[in-house]
Amino acid sequence: DTGVSQNPRHKITKRGQNVTFRCDPISEHNRLYWYRQTLGQGPEFLTYFQNEAQLEKSRLLSDRFSAERPKGSFSTLEIQRTEQGDSAMYLCASSFYPETGNTIYFGEGSWLTVV
């Protein structure tokens, strides 16, 4: 068990470009979450999956954001037409529902800087 893995760890992109982040959850974990964290704030919920089904999306998740988990294992978060306000750390977390479903385990995060 190597924990939640996120790639890339850092991404600098120009405004208007598209970026994609990948998350590999802890093996056997059926729930996967995406959060966003800006400096001085706690993580804010974006969306979560149970297996391949996306069960909830935050209103924070604008139309430029899309997340997928096609085979119920890894997930991708794509941001289209990036804006400077998208600069943040994007955190992925996973849990195994129901046994440990009330606690989520985070990866190291993917830092996005939009210039």
Next chain:
Amino acid sequence: QKEVEQDPGPLSVPEGAIVSLNCTYSNSAFQYFMWYRQYSRKGPELLMYTYSSGNKEDGRFTAQVDKSSKYISLFIRDSQPSDSATYLCAFKGGYQKVTFGIGTKLQVIP
């Protein structure tokens, strides 16, 4: 009123001190209470998890929950410089979203 209130600090204490970190919450649906530790530019790491009022101890850490007052605390005994980090309180109700406080930045001075 915010769902979760947490003093951002920073809080500076000498090595060996007892640290008290606190959060208040307003959502009565919260049933599960967690504390995460986050080092600079790293992901949050789960420290403590509890679902009932009272105390839970794990080594130097004690989590305390008072549901009647909607107040949770984390105590760190014999604080060490390696405890310097941001501490996030987190809450979860019957639905699946975990709600976080903004975090308290702690510095333990050697």
